[in-house]
Amino acid sequence: MIEREQDAPGSKGQFSRLLRDIAVAAKIVDRDVRKAGLVDLFGETGEINVQDEEQKKLDLLAHEEFVRALRRGGEVCLIGSEEHAEAIPLLFDDCQGKYVVLFDPLDGSSNIDVNVSIGTIFSIYRVPDDHVGRVTMESALQCGRKQVAAGYVVYGSSTILVYTTGNGVNGFTLDPSIGEFLLSHANIRTPNRGRIYSINEGNYNSWDDGLKRYIKWMQQEDPDDPDRPYTTRYIGSFVADFHRNLMKGGVYIYPSNTRDPNGKLRLMYEANPMAFIVEQAGGRAETGSGPILDVEPQALHDRTPVYIGSPSMVEDAIAFLSGERTA
Numbered sequence: 001m002i003e004r005e006q007d008a009p010g011s012k013g014q015f016s017r018l019l020r021d022i023a024v025a026a027k028i029v030d031r032d033v034r035k036a037g038l039v040d041l042f043g044e045t046g047e048i049n050v051q052d053e054e055q056k057k058l059d060l061l062a063h064e065e066f067v068r069a070l071r072r073g074g075e076v077c078l079i080g081s082e083e084h085a086e087a088i089p090l091l092f093d094d095c096q097g098k099y100v101v102l103f104d105p106l107d108g109s110s111n112i113d114v115n116v117s118i119g120t121i122f123s124i125y126r127v128p129d130d131h132v133g134r135v136t137m138e139s140a141l142q143c144g145r146k147q148v149a150a151g152y153v154v155y156g157s158s159t160i161l162v163y164t165t166g167n168g169v170n171g172f173t174l175d176p177s178i179g180e181f182l183l184s185h186a187n188i189r190t191p192n193r194g195r196i197y198s199i200n201e202g203n204y205n206s207w208d209d210g211l212k213r214y215i216k217w218m219q220q221e222d223p224d225d226p227d228r229p230y231t232t233r234y235i236g237s238f239v240a241d242f243h244r245n246l247m248k249g250g251v252y253i254y255p256s257n258t259r260d261p262n263g264k265l266r267l268m269y270e271a272n273p274m275a276f277i278v279e280q281a282g283g284r285a286e287t288g289s290g291p292i293l294d295v296e297p298q299a300l301h302d303r304t305p306v307y308i309g310s311p312s313m314v315e316d317a318i319a320f321l322s323g324e325r326t327a
């Protein structure tokens with residue numbers, strides 16, 4: 001799956017082993033997602049997670065699978081998960097050159113029970129040199145620019161693993177007949193502009209005026225712009241909306257709104273990894289007041305507004321938000 005080991009951070013096989021562990025967990029989650037309705041994996045656990053959301057059975061199962069795989073692999077000192085309040089230390093000693101992994105074990109939870117594409121998102125850092133020997137929760141709070149790798153898995157019509165180590169973006173499709181992820185999308189580049197926008201318009205009334213004007217602008221006919229009106233696509237699974245827009249061109253927006261001033265998506269294991277991937281594919285990722293990857297995290301479950309996708313479409317959004325453009 002890793003093309004060339006020398007492309008991998010650390011090149012002593014550690015990263016390949018870590019990615020192998022993530023791939024193994026993804027295959028197990030894929031197996032269970034595909035038969036969720038048969039093995040009583042639909043529905044809730046009865047627990048409310050740290051996000052104050054009802055935890056789905058598959059949220060917990062995926063969380064446990066990834067923790068088990070990362071613990072077994074021995075390459076990771078600390079993990080952070082959407083489904084666990086604190087960061088989880090896996091190793092206390094000998095963290096030299098090891099990794100911190102932050103992940104959203106199951107993204108798109110509201111779609112689990114209705115057979116709509118869902119996914120897993122992961123972000124990988126090194127243990128900071130000055131934290132070796134005393135790894136703490138703070139070792140997970142590094143800004144997105146320091147990621148050494150990031151990726152996601154979509155459990156959709158097929159299962160695809162897409163990741164970057166800072167040398168471009170590649171996609172690997174799971175061949176269930178041999179149980180291997182095989183290279184299917186080499187060197188993914190996202191179009192400069194597409195015709196798709198993804199946003200939950202049900203929140204329209206809680207948006208700021210600049211964003212409302214941007215959405216209206218995209219919906220307008222314009223004889224000089226054959227692309228407009230754009231078309232809207234919103235699955236409600238960030239990982240699936242992001243993947244479609246990455247391949248076809250488009251913009252995904254989860255803005256701040258009067259109810260959620262910091263938006264809904266989580267900085268460390270949703271926004272940062274996708275921002276690293278989209279920038280590596282020639283796209284752009286903003287909070288509305290600067291690049292997502294430059295945000296200094298304060299806590300593991302920080303939230304952030306997200307404007308992500310084709311660079312010229314994100315540029316348009318930022319221009320409307322700032323009032324630089326009104327039409």
Ligand SMILES: O=P(O)(O)OC[C@H]1O[C@](O)(COP(=O)(O)O)[C@@H](O)[C@@H]1O
Nearest residue numbers: 106107108109110200236237238239
């Ligand atoms: O229902 P809303 O408010 O549009 O939110 C949908 C968004 O929330 C999420 O489901 C949040 O992620 P989780 O499912 O991992 O909690 C995103 O995948 C999705 O884009």
Ligand SMILES: [Mg+2]
Nearest residue numbers: 104107108270
């Ligand atoms: Mg999520």
Ligand SMILES: [Mg+2]
Nearest residue numbers: 082104106107
């Ligand atoms: Mg989730």
